[in-house]
Amino acid sequence: MSALIHQFVVHRLNLSDDGKLHFIPRSSCFEASKEIETLAQQLHTTFNSKPGKGVGGFVEETENPFADDLSQVLQSEMDFHAFSVKSGEFLLQTLAKEEMVETGFLIFSQYEYLATQYLLIALIDTKQHVAVNKQMDLDYSDHLDFSKMQLAVRIDITQWQVTPDQFRYISFLKGRMGRKVSDFFMQYIGCEEKVDVKQQNKQLMQNVDDYLSQEQCDAYEKNQHRGSVASYFKEKVVEGEDVTVQEIAQFLPKNEDSGQSFTVFNDQQEVPLEESFQPDRAAIKSLAKFSGAGGGVTINFDRPLLGERILYDPHTDTLTIRGIPPNLKDQLLRATKGS
Numbered sequence: 001m002s003a004l005i006h007q008f009v010v011h012r013l014n015l016s017d018d019g020k021l022h023f024i025p026r027s028s029c030f031e032a033s034k035e036i037e038t039l040a041q042q043l044h045t046t047f048n049s050k051p052g053k054g055v056g057g058f059v060e061e062t063e064n065p066f067a068d069d070l071s072q073v074l075q076s077e078m079d080f081h082a083f084s085v086k087s088g089e090f091l092l093q094t095l096a097k098e099e100m101v102e103t104g105f106l107i108f109s110q111y112e113y114l115a116t117q118y119l120l121i122a123l124i125d126t127k128q129h130v131a132v133n134k135q136m137d138l139d140y141s142d143h144l145d146f147s148k149m150q151l152a153v154r155i156d157i158t159q160w161q162v163t164p165d166q167f168r169y170i171s172f173l174k175g176r177m178g179r180k181v182s183d184f185f186m187q188y189i190g191c192e193e194k195v196d197v198k199q200q201n202k203q204l205m206q207n208v209d210d211y212l213s214q215e216q217c218d219a220y221e222k223n224q225h226r227g228s229v230a231s232y233f234k235e236k237v238v239e240g241e242d243v244t245v246q247e248i249a250q251f252l253p254k255n256e257d258s259g260q261s262f263t264v265f266n267d268q269q270e271v272p273l274e275e276s277f278q279p280d281r282a283a284i285k286s287l288a289k290f291s292g293a294g295g296g297v298t299i300n301f302d303r304p305l306l307g308e309r310i311l312y313d314p315h316t317d318t319l320t321i322r323g324i325p326p327n328l329k330d331q332l333l334r335a336t337k338g339s
Contacts, residue, residue: 002038003037004037008030008108008109009028009080009081010107011105012104013091015101015103021101021102025085043122043146044113046149047120047240048237050149053174053278054195055168055195056168056191056192057160057164057166057191065190066189074157080108084106091188102123104124105123105126105144106121115158116156118155118157119157121153121154122152123149124146125145125148129142129143152173153191154171156168156169156170167194195277205283207269208287225252225253226287229252233283234284242276242279243279245274249262287303289302310322
């Protein structure tokens with residue numbers, strides 16, 4: 001399924017030789033083409049795969065120039081290109097005010113995917129590639145580096161228009177050092193974070209573990225259920241859709257005695273999960289592995305190994321590993337001989 005492009009334009013934030021940041025706008029939007037569709041699809045997929053996103057909505061208590069401008073665009077009262085230039089110029093002004101330097105290509109993409117309208121704004125840097133041409137000479141070219149989005153925010157226009165009261169239609173990447181990607185830009189957009197997606201995912205993994213621990217099924221069956229939840233998560237990440245507690249309950253057993261489901265179990269928690277939220281790919285790891293680090297020790301192993309090759313004694317707080325990995329065993333043997 002490819003994205004249907006409505007508007008697509010790229011501007012640039014560039015640093016001159018004198019160290020001054022400049023906003024360089026493109027003169028017009030691109031004409032829709034297969035290449036632009038592919039690029040928009042790559043941006044959509046990359047955004048979906050990024051962990052640690054925030055979710056929120058427009059703050060209504062104060063004036064919101066961005067939301068007002070976007071409304072005008074959707075009502076054909078404002079040109080999309082003019083809207084993108086105005087937003088880019090504001091970003092430049094705010095960067096200068098905050099004495100911050102961010103460079104790259106500023107992309108505005110309005111598109112439709114799976115019957116949902118989106119606006120994605122992303123700041124993408126470039127990286128250099130080297131190729132050998134037919135004359136056996138080296139050709140150097142710059143390519144957009146999708147893996148390192150410096151700024152990215154996506155507005156679910158359809159949800160904003162249909163269910164604005166949920167305040168869940170804006171999602172954004174969180175930046176370096178725990179900051180929202182970029183605090184100043186989110187302030188201009190007028191977005192307030194409503195759901196801590198990372199915390200919701202972490203709590204979900206804990207709830208799944210707690211629920212399975214009380215069910216009368218063996219370790220193999222529990223790992224099968226965890227694998228089903230993980231597969232569901234991965235599918236939702238790729239599709240860019242929310243996970244829901246009700247759908248997750250379908251992959252988990254229902255208590256034979258009480259008839260309790262995971263949905264009921266969640267409702268009984270002190271702080272129940274949201275009914276739906278964005279999946280965080282990083283959270284899936286805890287379904288498949290045990291991991292931890294501290295005091296110079298890092299341990300990571302697959303869940304099915306517990307009770308088989310790896311034994312834990314809670315009384316002595318020790319792990320016993322049967323069958324040391326060959327490369328680790330070789331290092332240990334050499335270290336023992338040298339001591």
